[in-house]
Amino acid sequence: MLFARLWERLTDRLRQNRRLQGLILVLSIIGPGLVTANADNDAGGIATYATVGAQFGYDMLWGLLLVTISLIVVQEMSARMGAVTGRGLADLIREEFGVKWAFVAMLTLLVANVAVTASEFAGMAAALEIFGISRYLTIPVMALVIWWAVTAGSYRALEKVFLALALTFLTYIVSGFMTHPDWGVVLRHLAVPTFRLDPQFMLLFVAMVGTTITPWMQFYLQASVVDKGLSAKDVGYERLDVAVGSLWSDLVSFFIIVSTAGTLFVHHVRVETAADAARALEPFAGPYAAALFAMGLFGASVLAAAVLPLSTAYAMSEAFGFERSVNRSLREAPVFFSLFTAIVAIGALLPLIPGLSLIRVMLFAQYLNGFLLPVILIFMLKLINNRQLMGKYVNGPVYNLIVWVTVLFIIALTVLLLAGSLFPGLLT
Amino acid sequence: MAIVPEIHASRLLAKTVVDNRGEKVGQVVELFVRTDEALPPLVAIEVACRGRGGKRRIIAWSAIQVLVREYLSLTVPQEQAPSVDLSAAPFMPVKRTLFDKQIVDMNGLKVVRVNDVKFNEIGGELRLVAVDVGLRGLLRRLGLRFLVHWVESRFHRALPDTLIQWADVERIDTEDGAGQVKLGVPYERLAKLRPADLADIVEALNARQRSALLGALDQSVAAEALTEVEPEVRSRILAHLGSERASDLLESMPADEAADILSDLRPDQAEALLNAMEAGDAQEVRELLEYEADTAGRLMSTEFIGLQGQWTAAQAIDELRRLQPKPDVAYYLYIIDEEKHLNGVLSLRDLIIAPPDRRLAEIMHRDVVAVHEEDGKDKVGEILAKYDLLALPVLDDEGRLVGVVSLSDAVDDIFAADRHKPRWWAR
Numbered sequence: 001m002l003f004a005r006l007w008e009r010l011t012d013r014l015r016q017n018r019r020l021q022g023l024i025l026v027l028s029i030i031g032p033g034l035v036t037a038n039a040d041n042d043a044g045g046i047a048t049y050a051t052v053g054a055q056f057g058y059d060m061l062w063g064l065l066l067v068t069i070s071l072i073v074v075q076e077m078s079a080r081m082g083a084v085t086g087r088g089l090a091d092l093i094r095e096e097f098g099v100k101w102a103f104v105a106m107l108t109l110l111v112a113n114v115a116v117t118a119s120e121f122a123g124m125a126a127a128l129e130i131f132g133i134s135r136y137l138t139i140p141v142m143a144l145v146i147w148w149a150v151t152a153g154s155y156r157a158l159e160k161v162f163l164a165l166a167l168t169f170l171t172y173i174v175s176g177f178m179t180h181p182d183w184g185v186v187l188r189h190l191a192v193p194t195f196r197l198d199p200q201f202m203l204l205f206v207a208m209v210g211t212t213i214t215p216w217m218q219f220y221l222q223a224s225v226v227d228k229g230l231s232a233k234d235v236g237y238e239r240l241d242v243a244v245g246s247l248w249s250d251l252v253s254f255f256i257i258v259s260t261a262g263t264l265f266v267h268h269v270r271v272e273t274a275a276d277a278a279r280a281l282e283p284f285a286g287p288y289a290a291a292l293f294a295m296g297l298f299g300a301s302v303l304a305a306a307v308l309p310l311s312t313a314y315a316m317s318e319a320f321g322f323e324r325s326v327n328r329s330l331r332e333a334p335v336f337f338s339l340f341t342a343i344v345a346i347g348a349l350l351p352l353i354p355g356l357s358l359i360r361v362m363l364f365a366q367y368l369n370g371f372l373l374p375v376i377l378i379f380m381l382k383l384i385n386n387r388q389l390m391g392k393y394v395n396g397p398v399y400n401l402i403v404w405v406t407v408l409f410i411i412a413l414t415v416l417l418l419a420g421s422l423f424p425g426l427l428t
Numbered sequence: 429m430a431i432v433p434e435i436h437a438s439r440l441l442a443k444t445v446v447d448n449r450g451e452k453v454g455q456v457v458e459l460f461v462r463t464d465e466a467l468p469p470l471v472a473i474e475v476a477c478r479g480r481g482g483k484r485r486i487i488a489w490s491a492i493q494v495l496v497r498e499y500l501s502l503t504v505p506q507e508q509a510p511s512v513d514l515s516a517a518p519f520m521p522v523k524r525t526l527f528d529k530q531i532v533d534m535n536g537l538k539v540v541r542v543n544d545v546k547f548n549e550i551g552g553e554l555r556l557v558a559v560d561v562g563l564r565g566l567l568r569r570l571g572l573r574f575l576v577h578w579v580e581s582r583f584h585r586a587l588p589d590t591l592i593q594w595a596d597v598e599r600i601d602t603e604d605g606a607g608q609v610k611l612g613v614p615y616e617r618l619a620k621l622r623p624a625d626l627a628d629i630v631e632a633l634n635a636r637q638r639s640a641l642l643g644a645l646d647q648s649v650a651a652e653a654l655t656e657v658e659p660e661v662r663s664r665i666l667a668h669l670g671s672e673r674a675s676d677l678l679e680s681m682p683a684d685e686a687a688d689i690l691s692d693l694r695p696d697q698a699e700a701l702l703n704a705m706e707a708g709d710a711q712e713v714r715e716l717l718e719y720e721a722d723t724a725g726r727l728m729s730t731e732f733i734g735l736q737g738q739w740t741a742a743q744a745i746d747e748l749r750r751l752q753p754k755p756d757v758a759y760y761l762y763i764i765d766e767e768k769h770l771n772g773v774l775s776l777r778d779l780i781i782a783p784p785d786r787r788l789a790e791i792m793h794r795d796v797v798a799v800h801e802e803d804g805k806d807k808v809g810e811i812l813a814k815y816d817l818l819a820l821p822v823l824d825d826e827g828r829l830v831g832v833v834s835l836s837d838a839v840d841d842i843f844a845a846d847r848h849k850p851r852w853w854a855r
Contacts, residue, residue, distance in 0.1 A: 086635020086668045094528050099543065099569045102528075226635070229664035320566060321530065321541020 041169055041252055042304040043123020043297060044116060044369075047362035048211045049253050050277040052204055053260030054270060058181075058189035061257060063205055065190050067212045068250040070406045072243050073399055074377065077384050078218045079238040082225030084393045089222045090319040092383050101379075102319045108375045110343075112215045112368055113312040117347025119365035120308065123301030125351055126274035126358040130294040136352065143348035146306050147341065155306055165299025168292050169252060171284050176255035178283035179262025186258060199420050202413050207363055209410060210370025212250065218376055220311045232393060259283065271359060309343035371414055374407045381407075432495055436560070437522055437545035438569050445475050445487070446499050447506040453487075454478050456500065459522040460486070460514065467555040467594060468520065470547060472512040473500075488512045489554070525599065526559060530633060532598040533561070534617055537625050539632035543569050546591060559597055562590025600637040614644040623649075627656035635668045643673055651681040659692045667697065675704035683709070684729040684837070687716035691726070724808050725801035727838065728822045728831030731757055734764040737771055737789035741782040756834050759818045763792045768828040770796060770821055798823050801830055808833055 041049075052060050078089070085092060094102040124142050125135035149155045195201075230238065260280040264271065271277050278293035285292045313336050317324035322335040351361045381403055385394050395403075420426050437459055445453040454477040461468035470489050477483045488510040493503040502509055512519075526542045533540050543565030547554045560568075564587045567576050576587055598618055618626060618641070630638055630653055642650045642665065654662060654677055666674045666689070678686040678701060690698040690713065698717075702710045712730065719725030733753055735744050744761065761779060763772040772792030782791050798821040799808055812820055812835060819834040 086638075086664065088634075091634055094541070098528055099566065100571075103570055226664065227660070229660070229667045231667040321543070321561060323538070 041166075041249060041256075041300060042116075042120060043126075043301040044119040044362045044366045045211045045253065046169070046256065046277065046297060046300070047119075047123070047271070047359055048204070048207045048366045049256040050260045050264075050280060051271045051359075051363060052208055053257035053280070054264035054276075055204065056201060057261040057265040058186055058257070059194045059196075059201075060205065060208060061186065061189040061254070062191065062193045063208060064212075064250060064254060064257065067209050068246060070209075070402055071213050071250065072246045073402045074213050074218065074380070074406075075221060075242040075246055076239055077380055077395065077399070077403070078221040079225045079230075079242055080235055080393055081380070081384055081390070082222035083230040083234055083238055084232045084390055086226055086231070088226055088315065088318050089219045089380070089383075090315040092389070093379055094319045096383060096386065096389070097379070105376065105379055106316050106319050108372050109215055109219065109312060109315060112365075112372045113308050114343055114346050114350075115365035115368045116214070116216065117305055117308045117343055118350035119362040120301040120305035121348050122351040122358040122361040123297050124305070126362075127294040127298035127301065129273070129358070130275055130278065130290050135358070139348050139352055142302065142305070143344055146302065147344050150306055150310060150340070151337070159303065159306075162299040162302045165295050166303060167299075168296035169256075169300065171281060171292060171296075172252060172255040172259055175281050175284035176258040176262070179259050181258055181262050197416075199417060202417055202420075203367060206370035206410060206413050206417070207366035208370075209406070210368070210373055211366040212253065213373060213406070214369050215373055215376040216308060216311055218380060219315045220307070223311065223314065232391075235393065256280070272357065273359060277359075305344075305347070309340050309347065312343055313337075313339035370410060374410050377403055377407050432549060432554070434546065434548045435495075435554070436565075436568065437527075437547065438565075440473070440500075440547075441523060443495075443498055443500045445473070445492075445502065447502040447509070448493070448504055451506060452478055453502070453506045453509070454485075457484070458524065460512070460519045461522055461556050463518045463520045465555075467550060467557055470554040470556070471519070472514070474521075485509075486511045486514065522556070525601075530600070530637060531559065531561075531592075532600065532618065532629055532633075533592045533596055534598050535592065535596040537621070537629065539629055540592070556594055558591040558593050560589065560591055562588060564589050600633060600641050615641060619645055619649045623652040624656045626653040627658075630654075630657055630665070631661050635664070638665055639668055639670075642669060642677070647676055647680045651677045655681055655685045655689070659689075662689055663693050663697070666693065666701065671700055671704040675701050678713070679705055679709045682729055682731055683712040683716055684727070684831075686713045687726065691717060691721065719801065722805045723801065724799045724803045724805070724820075724822045724833055725831070727805055727808060728801075728833045729757075729837060730831045732819075732821075732829070732832040733757060733761050734768065734829060735761050735774075735788055737763045737765070737787065737792070739788050740784065741779055741786050741788065741791070742784035744779055744788055745784075756819070756836050757832075759834075760821075760832070761788075762821060762829055762832075763788055764829055767826075768830075770798065770823060770827060770829040772796060773821070796821060799833070800824075805838075809838055812838055 081089070081092070090102070090106065093105045097105075121139050121142065125138045128138045129135060145158075149158050225238070260271075260277070263269075263280045263282060264276065269276060269279070274293065274297060275290055278290040281289035281293050314324050316322075316339055317333075317336045320335075323333040324336045350356075351358060381395070381400065384390055385400070387394055440459060441456050443456050445456060447453055454475040456473050457476045458474035459470060460472040460474070462471050472486050472488050473492070475485055475487055477485060487502070491502050491504060491509050493501050504510075522545055526545055528542065530539050530541050532538070540561040542559045542561060544560040545556060546558045546560055548557045549555075550557070564576055567573060567587075580586055598615065600615075618629070621629075626649075630641065633641065642654070645653075654665065657665065669677075678689065681689075686709075690701060693701070702714060705713070716726065716728075716730070731754075733748070733751065735747065739747070748758065748761075758776055761774045761776065762770060763774065764770055772789070772794045773796045774788060774792050778791055778793075779788075797811060797815050797817065799811060801822050801824050808820060811817070812833070817835070819832050821829055822831045822833060824830050
């Protein structure tokens, strides 16, 4: 997953060397998609997939497969829109739909991202609680560190450290194999859908969609494609990039589910704390599972907690026309910095509420992401099918179908869940 | 004609038009101003008629009598409402061209987004006087005016109305052509900015606007601005500009600047642009690109003044008049032989104070401080600083003069190398 991100850094370095440039060409275009797809496995992602595996075994694997297809399609749309228009998603929404719809989109993004930021801080706290460090120490300190690192522009240096930490999640793949799953059963669950009219099941399904295809990712991916200076000519490479990145990322997700199913589900252990989730790594790491898991969770959480508030503040400033860039001073870009600071602060405060289960905070953010995703997807569908903007690069019918099915499926689950909570007994 | 002291476009756009019998005509959906005056007067509105079919009609503003709450009333029955021929003069649809779009504030030299447009009554007409780019305008458009009042009464502070006078607004036209008549020089005021200021504005625009602006500006102005744009933004601009225009711009800048820009691009992009450039220009750039990054050869400019030692001071000054060199090229004059071997150097001052009949070989300094083309940029910087030079000649293995690193090149490439902090998102 984040492995790919390191690889990209390496190719950037190599690009300086003229002799290797031809070789590096393809790799350097393949980049933004890989990065964003791999950022999927953040704190909320781990918590969701671990809960899915622990609670329902292999039952949701078919869902993961379908979500992966949808993820590839949606990410490809973001990348294509960025390459063809050279503009960010927030800019396009504001200019094409006007200020009110831009407000709706930005409010959606803000709510989802504050929640996800909170889940990242919860992730850091949960990771360090394994080492006996109180969340009331971890969260304030890390909030300050992240705020400072980003505003002082020294985030780059820290990024490498946390990337390396997050790489430990690759061990899920090993651990998955070491649970010796019955691969025939696993394959059958991938291919044959099992659905339950159980609110828990449906809610987790929404969370799984929400954590795999996140609203913020679409803004972030499009921004980084624009930033790379890719144009319509590069759409072919982009497709490959996005597909590889998404598959790679969901492969890790798959193994998280397989290893939790093989360790927690069989013993009927619910994921209540990070230490529970860490047990999925025991087949591989034995007594060091908890420490390994904590490192990975901490690294992934810090990375996302820095990027999320920034990309949110950036998109909102883009939509509403405020000066935006960390290169500007506080006086030059007051709204941008205030937004960034506020999102970090609120995100850090939420998991500090006494008595809240950190795992619940992480999961809750993913439910919210899932419920809000259709809003962003519908904006994207409208934009990408606008011939004035996209010319011949509008969506084909298959793409549209896949995304609409995703949207309608989430909406259907949402309605069912709402109905279920209004009329208890409707769902069993 | 309805007269109010001031009104925002967003309020007019929300109104329903009724005729003098009280019959509803429809909803205002667009406002047209005539742009041949410094403060464009409001001349017509577009009304979306009620009922099925949703016909749209243009009604002259002169036929509007009063403005009451959410209604605009006509002076005549709706069948007789006068229209305006929109092809007769330069008219601008206010909503479509300004609302939600990015414009350049020529006073603050910033790119901002338009939230609303303000009309004032001047000389009996409603005229477009300013665009609103602030929070207040934003909240008004969102229909959250109560929030403004709440904030103001709560904190006893007026929310600032961030207005940009119409005279200070520069619009970047991204509409694709049809029927648009361009008057005068496009972006006249932008073209007069200092290249570095123009570059800041270009950076803040979106891709479409950048292409529109750089496509319309005079080639040399656009090229100069482009050299001042941050490297990473530059590659984006070139990618979206299309190879024809992009290669034109590269041709019209000094070879070292072009090489600098191309070396930041992806190799395939750079190669495509080099192929699209005129052969001679491309060759010069290719030679510079042969040098390793961060060497004197890469930093140097190939524009310098080489004079013959046997010339007199008067002849040399005549030659300068003929060449009309740029200021930073003219500081030092290099004395070279037929094979371009560097024999000596003169400052412009040395030349001017010398008697007119003196030969250059007699007044030149023979002890020239120079660097080799493969010397690193740190060495170049050190020598420039140590000897307080404005420029430093660059020699090849045989001692031939191949270029000059000027202090201004060095400031950009050596001393300000960390001027551009990385962007926050992953590259």
